[in-house]
Amino acid sequence: MTFSPKLEEKFAKMLQAYPEGRKRSAVVPMLIYAQDEVGAVTPELIDEVARRCEVPPLQVDEVVGYYSMLHRKPMGKYHVQVCTNISCLLVGGMELYEHASKKLGIGHKQVTSDGQFSLEEVECMGACSWAPAVEINYDFYHHITPEKLDQLIDGLRKAH
Amino acid sequence: MAELVNLTINGQAIQAEKGALLIEVARQNGMEIPAFCYYEGLTLQAACRMCLVEVEKTPKLQVGCTLPVADGMVVHTESETVRAARKGTLEFLLTNHPLDCPVCDKGGECELQDMVFRYGAGESRFTERKVHVDEQQWSPVVFFDAPRCILCYRCVRVCNEGMGVGALGVSNRGVISEIVPNHHDYLECDECGACIDICPVGALTSGSYRYQTRPWEMNHVGTICTHCGDGCRTTLGVRDDHIIRGNNRDHSGINGEFLCVKGRYAFDFVEHAERLQSPMVRNPHGEFEPTSWSKAFTAIAEAFTAAHARGGKFGVIGSNHTTNEENYFLQKFAREGFGTKNIDHHRTGDLATFFDALSGRNDALATAGDLYTAKAVLVVGADLAQQHPFLSYQARANVRHHNAHIYAVTTGPVREDNQAVASIRVPAGGELDGVESLRDKLKAEGDLVIVFGDSIQGDGVRKLVAFGDSLGIPVKYVCLVDYSNSRGAFDMGLIPRDGGMSVQQMLAAKDLDVLWVVGANPLKNAALASSNAFVIVQDLFMTETAKHAHIVLPAASAYEKNGTVTNVCGEVQKLKQAVKVMGTKTDLEIMGSIAKEMKLNLGIWLPDKVFAEIRKNVHGYDVPLPVVDTGGAAPTMPLNGRVAALPGVVQSAGDTLFTSGSMSRYSKILNAVIESPGALYGGKGR
Numbered sequence: 001m002t003f004s005p006k007l008e009e010k011f012a013k014m015l016q017a018y019p020e021g022r023k024r025s026a027v028v029p030m031l032i033y034a035q036d037e038v039g040a041v042t043p044e045l046i047d048e049v050a051r052r053c054e055v056p057p058l059q060v061d062e063v064v065g066y067y068s069m070l071h072r073k074p075m076g077k078y079h080v081q082v083c084t085n086i087s088c089l090l091v092g093g094m095e096l097y098e099h100a101s102k103k104l105g106i107g108h109k110q111v112t113s114d115g116q117f118s119l120e121e122v123e124c125m126g127a128c129s130w131a132p133a134v135e136i137n138y139d140f141y142h143h144i145t146p147e148k149l150d151q152l153i154d155g156l157r158k159a160h
Numbered sequence: 161m162a163e164l165v166n167l168t169i170n171g172q173a174i175q176a177e178k179g180a181l182l183i184e185v186a187r188q189n190g191m192e193i194p195a196f197c198y199y200e201g202l203t204l205q206a207a208c209r210m211c212l213v214e215v216e217k218t219p220k221l222q223v224g225c226t227l228p229v230a231d232g233m234v235v236h237t238e239s240e241t242v243r244a245a246r247k248g249t250l251e252f253l254l255t256n257h258p259l260d261c262p263v264c265d266k267g268g269e270c271e272l273q274d275m276v277f278r279y280g281a282g283e284s285r286f287t288e289r290k291v292h293v294d295e296q297q298w299s300p301v302v303f304f305d306a307p308r309c310i311l312c313y314r315c316v317r318v319c320n321e322g323m324g325v326g327a328l329g330v331s332n333r334g335v336i337s338e339i340v341p342n343h344h345d346y347l348e349c350d351e352c353g354a355c356i357d358i359c360p361v362g363a364l365t366s367g368s369y370r371y372q373t374r375p376w377e378m379n380h381v382g383t384i385c386t387h388c389g390d391g392c393r394t395t396l397g398v399r400d401d402h403i404i405r406g407n408n409r410d411h412s413g414i415n416g417e418f419l420c421v422k423g424r425y426a427f428d429f430v431e432h433a434e435r436l437q438s439p440m441v442r443n444p445h446g447e448f449e450p451t452s453w454s455k456a457f458t459a460i461a462e463a464f465t466a467a468h469a470r471g472g473k474f475g476v477i478g479s480n481h482t483t484n485e486e487n488y489f490l491q492k493f494a495r496e497g498f499g500t501k502n503i504d505h506h507r508t509g510d511l512a513t514f515f516d517a518l519s520g521r522n523d524a525l526a527t528a529g530d531l532y533t534a535k536a537v538l539v540v541g542a543d544l545a546q547q548h549p550f551l552s553y554q555a556r557a558n559v560r561h562h563n564a565h566i567y568a569v570t571t572g573p574v575r576e577d578n579q580a581v582a583s584i585r586v587p588a589g590g591e592l593d594g595v596e597s598l599r600d601k602l603k604a605e606g607d608l609v610i611v612f613g614d615s616i617q618g619d620g621v622r623k624l625v626a627f628g629d630s631l632g633i634p635v636k637y638v639c640l641v642d643y644s645n646s647r648g649a650f651d652m653g654l655i656p657r658d659g660g661m662s663v664q665q666m667l668a669a670k671d672l673d674v675l676w677v678v679g680a681n682p683l684k685n686a687a688l689a690s691s692n693a694f695v696i697v698q699d700l701f702m703t704e705t706a707k708h709a710h711i712v713l714p715a716a717s718a719y720e721k722n723g724t725v726t727n728v729c730g731e732v733q734k735l736k737q738a739v740k741v742m743g744t745k746t747d748l749e750i751m752g753s754i755a756k757e758m759k760l761n762l763g764i765w766l767p768d769k770v771f772a773e774i775r776k777n778v779h780g781y782d783v784p785l786p787v788v789d790t791g792g793a794a795p796t797m798p799l800n801g802r803v804a805a806l807p808g809v810v811q812s813a814g815d816t817l818f819t820s821g822s823m824s825r826y827s828k829i830l831n832a833v834i835e836s837p838g839a840l841y842g843g844k845g846r
């Protein structure tokens with residue numbers, strides 16, 4: 001499996017960054033960047049990362065199972081992540097999540113039929129000071145209300 | 161000596177090495193800190209919280225399994241707080257644990273059961289529904305019952321570190337974490353069962369043992385594995401004269417908890433339907449028919465006596481599975497009873513040249529223990545993990561625990577490559593050149609054990625020993641031989657010394673009058689030239705050789721007899737009879753009865769009596785009885801001056817992890833695993 005020249009260059013540099021014999025340290029970053037390009041952590045990707053980092057595929061698989069930001073199936077173009085952990089929960093995180101679920105018609109880790117949106121209920125993202133917080137792909141949105149969330153989603157729909 | 165610190169545990173003043181783990185220090189001083197995830201010899205995990213202890217001046221309870229002792233530490237391991245914490249941990253571990261004790265294989269030997277009993281954590285405040293996952297079969301050997309798992313990761317670590325296989329992992333996290341096999345729903349691994357054995361609960365269960373019995377309903381018989389030459393101790397669990405489990409229950413012997421798939425599971429050949437259970441004699445039509453022992457003995461004695469009286473030519477082929485006592489008795493029978501020197505066995509390593517090259521020295525033989533303590537280990541011309549699983553395990557543990565250096569010189573990839581500081585690939589026959597290229601590196605080692613296979617023989621052995629001597633560091637050797645008592649067969653004298661005929665010569669001799677084969681299968685891939693030879697075979701099964709016999713006698717296997725065997729490193733250990741298979745006799749009893757019938761006086765044929773004779777007559781076998789009698793391994797020193805070269809072929813059978821000559825053919829479990837029959841050098845062959 002090969003990646004885009006840009007990503008290949010990034011990986012080449014990445015493997016240099018760790019001490020001799022510690023290629024396994026690159027498993028997590030490699031997976032996350034490759035996931036963005038490939039769209040999901042496919043079995044082939046697991047084998048490829050295992051090969052490059054010189055660990056058994058099973059160990060890469062363990063990492064994929066452990067980290068919720070790694071997905072085995074493709075998520076939507078816009079991956080909406082709503083925090084329901086304690087700070088957000090206290091100021092309406094759960095209602096926000098339920099609202100999003102109703103609006104998009106999908107549940108946790110599901111994708112809309114047109115492939116545009118996916119939803120995930122996530123744990124604390126470190127944005128507690130601006131709770132309730134939502135993350136769409138890699139962008140954070142703070143002090144979100146159901147209305148603001150509607151606007152956000154509608155805006156993205158239109159942009160598309 | 162390492163720096164010492166003073167600390168107090170439960171009011172007792174204790175001195176310990178600085179940096180030692182509290183859990184170990186407590187144990188050494190007779191105080192148990194309960195633990196699930198901590199396992200001596202494996203990496204630290206600190207996952208279960210069972211080992212919490214109170215350390216004064218530290219606000220929270222501490223994890224005893226990862227806490228290094230320090231000067232002035234005051235520790236309480238049984239205070240009210242600690243006991244309450246343990247009870248809490250157990251309550252937590254039981255959140256999803258099913259109430260399976262009444263049917264669980266582990267019941268009675270379960271660490272969780274013991275702890276819950278001790279801390280009285282039988283009641284739970286959790287009212288949530290337990291997470292249930294159905295039981296999975298990962299291989300014919302390994303089953304997994306996820307709800308019972310307490311996520312201590314012992315299995316993952318023993319497979320990865322101990323076995324060097326790494327077939328188990330953990331998927332997901334939190335309450336839905338689960339142990340997973342390397343192929344999602346099935347395993348491809350060594351099938352050693354170490355993961356099952358080390359599991360503190362009944363989450364991993366064994367294909368052959370699950371739901372068969374309760375542990376307290378078995379007799380536990382400690383004996384020696386009868387497959388390869390490494391001589392692992394195994395405890396056979398016996399109920400109603402059936403072996404239902406193999407595991408080294410008390411971790412005694414040279415192998416501690418180690419066993420490979422053969423030692424742990426391949427005892428099933430004992431009950432194979434094709435076991436011979438009656439003497440068979442050829443009727444006038446040339447077909448086998450059952451006969452009685454007494455008729456068989458009379459017929460054999462008559463034929464032997466007649467052949468001897470007319471000065472006939474005898475050929476005797478012994479076994480590398482039978483006991484030292486049997487081998488000794490057989491060669492005595494041949495030499496004294498028949499007056500023949502034609503006695504041999506399938507030789508799988510060139511011990512003759514090896515002992516000759518080391519003649520007069522008594523410090524050059526490595527024990528299995530030396531592979532764990534040597535600073536460096538050099539493996540020449542052998543796929544150790546396949547052919548000698550326990551020696552391979554020892555070397556691996558040596559790297560993990562002592563940073564030993566491993567070197568491998570082989571014709572193809574081997575597991576040792578993963579840890580080796582240098583792996584050299586050579587063409588067959590190029591092993592010594594490969595070794596030579598390591599000279600400078602080896603010279604810099606503190607000491608060395610050289611382990612070599614059958615590709616090094618004759619002059620090669622002398623050259624290798626000369627190479628070792630020239631390094632200027634202490635060097636010890638292991639000459640690899642295949643089967644459970646190959647070494648004993650050689651030491652007892654099943655060899656054509658003083659001008660006797662080798663196996664090959666006997667088979668090729670057109671004028672051979674008698675061929676007596678005890679527990680060997682020389683006609684598997686060879687023909688018998690003499691058409692008039694009277695052939696007697698003692699074996700467990702109707703082998704290719706047995707099919708050529710005039711009379712076949714059903715023999716008992718190693719698990720059905722007492723006696724001693726000598727492992728590949730020359731360590732003598734005791735067999736203990738576990739079961740009796742109806743209709744069979746031990747080879748010793750068979751030979752003794754024939755001798756009696758022939759009116760020969762070869763001494764009493766009781767294992768202990770013959771062993772006493774061996775201790776007197778076989779050089780180096782004057783081993784301390786208390787060691788052997790209590791299940792220990794006594795090293796032998798058979799080096800005694802020059803050994804003359806022997807005629808015949810020396811060749812390893814090239815058995816893998818999943819084969820062991822004809823015995824493995826009759827083990828269902830060895831044939832059932834997907835890895836079987838396996839291959840040496842990653843499939844590259846030899």
Ligand code: SF4
Nearest residue numbers: 319349350352353355
């Ligand atoms: S049976 Fe042995 S090799 Fe297979 S998973 Fe268990 S520990 Fe690993």
Ligand code: SF4
Nearest residue numbers: 309310312313315359
């Ligand atoms: S299966 Fe057994 S050994 Fe493995 S993690 Fe679970 S409880 Fe521990």
Ligand code: SF4
Nearest residue numbers: 385387388392420423
């Ligand atoms: S390593 Fe050899 S002696 Fe040990 S259990 Fe396996 S086959 Fe038996």
Ligand code: FES
Nearest residue numbers: 083088124125127
């Ligand atoms: S709890 Fe939602 S961001 Fe921290």
Ligand code: FES
Nearest residue numbers: 197208209211225
């Ligand atoms: S034994 Fe210490 S945390 Fe498991």
